[in-house]
Amino acid sequence: MSTTVQQHSSRSRVMAITAGVAGNILEWYDFAIYGFFAPVLGQLFFPAEDPTTSLIASFGAFAAGFLMRPVGGALFGYIGDRVGRKRALNLSVLLMAVPTFLIGLIPTHAQIGMGAAVILVLLRMLQGLSVGGEYTSSIVYLAESAPEGKRGLFTSTSMMGAIGGILLGSFLGSIITGMLTEAQLQSWGWRIPFLFGILVAGIGYLIRRHMPETLSEQEEKENPLRTLRRNWVQVVQVSGLNMLSAIFFYALFVFVVTWLVDYVEESRTLALRLNSVSLLIFMVAILFFAHLSDRIGRKRLIIPGAVAIILFGYPLFWLMHHHDETMILAGEIGLAVLAAAYMAPIPATLTEMFPKNIRVSAVSVGYNLAYAIFGGTVPMVAVWLIKKEHDDLAFVWYIIAAAVVSLIVAFSLHRQIKNQMLD
Structure with missing residues (x-):
């Protein structure tokens, strides 16, 4: 009898991990391919005489998607805390699929003028609305499904989905850029990864249809709008902890591809390939450090991780600023390990800071603001920063400044968080 119960419990946990990870693959796949193809999109949708101006405009559209994330976090946080985690996760993956597919169909500036840029920005904002609910809903769902003593490891699988999505985007991007000429890439090749996203979304939705719910109908349902008023200190702490995660992650795994191509003057194919290798290292390191956080506590990893980024971030990026594949790879791997040491304990930490009836809303608001x-x-x-300072490494100081802020926030956490009971 006990064996049957254990087998059922194991199957439920496998289903929980699979369902929690599935949507993250699509969410981060899309954001990754936009970042990877930003120079191409800049020329097609934001043409300018100065290539740097065009690139900044393209990344401005990238940022527009993020501006909607707090709205999406509040919306899906409300759904997750009032209706259920499962409903929020299913809706978010569907909402992401439509604009991703449509980006692959929209005409360019040469075809319809400024209207193309407007449509692109609006679709990016719709995507941001979806992403605002996806990741935080998934880490809460995984935390509540985790067995005792393994919450850090379970919630870290949400990052595995994110990494999987970026790897998928990087892999597809490498194939497309390697097989097509620059003319073919600008004519129609850039559309392929966006259209492919509909397949990823369909698989994710089918998997999530059968996931179990972790929010009981008998549990107290509080208006999530009260979250900010009564728990504003913890919400600010969530934002502060994720300030470094946000800046470091997107600098290292998204912007770095453009940086290697435009400033270090490496080929896009090489940049994508090295990025894929560093992501694989990051994935393995995440599991190791997440498991370690279950044993020694979250703060004992978060604080040294931030300190290590402050001390070694610049030297490792400097190592990458060379026309030497081995030096670039060594720098990327070192930075990936530092990122994992800091970021691996964060998802579990966030879920352990709030009671169950406001958990999705509170985590979503703080996380998505950052x-x-x-x-x-x-x-x-x-x-x-690079253009202003005439220094290809100027942006690294931005990362270091964020690490200092997040380090101060980590010290402010009022207890050594480790496997706190989730009611």
Whole structure:
């Protein structure tokens, strides 16, 4: 009898992980391919005499999607806390699929003028609305499905989905850029990865149709709007912790492709390939550090992780600023390990800061504010800093400043968070 119960429990947990990860693959796949193809999209939708101006405008559209994330976080947080985690996750993956597919169909500036840029920005904003509910709903769902003592490891699988989406985008991007000429890429090749997103979404939705719910109908349902008023300190802490995560992640795994191509003057194919390798290292390191956080506590990893980024971030990016594939890869791998050490404990930490009846709303608001303000603007700010300072490494100081702020916030956490009971 006990064996049957254990088998059922194991199957439920596998289903929970699969369902939680599935939607994240699509969400981050889309954001990744936009970042990877930003130079091409800049020329097609925001043409300008100065290529840097065109690139900044393209990354501005990238940032527009992030501005809607707090709205999406509030909307899906409300659904997740009032209706259920499952409903929020299913709706978010469907909402992401439509604009992703439509981006692959819209005409360019050469065909309809400025209307093309307007349509692109609106679709990016719709995507941002979806992303605002997806990731945070999934980490709460995974935390509530986790067995005792393994919450850090379980919630880290949400990042595995994100990494999987970026790897998928990077892999497809490498194939497309490797097989097509620049003319073919600008004519029709850039559309392929966006159209492909509808297949990823369909698979994710089918998987989630059968996921179990973790929010009981008998549990108290509180108006999530009270979250900010009664728990504003913790919400600010969530934003502060994720400030470094947002800036470092998008600098290292999205902007770095453009940086290697436009400033280090490496080929796009090489940049995407090295990015894929560093993502694989990041994936393995995430699992290791997440498991370690279950054993020693979250703060004991978050604080040293932030300190390490402050100390070693610049030297490792400097290592990448060379026409040497081995040096670039060594720098990327080192940065990926630092990112994993800091970021792996974060998802579990966020879920352990709030009671169940407001958990999705509170985590969503704090997390998405950080990513809206800091994450989506990373490529645009990085290009601007490089141009202003005439220094290809100027953006690294932005990362270091964020690490200092997040380190202070980490010290402010009032207890050593480790496997706190989730009611």
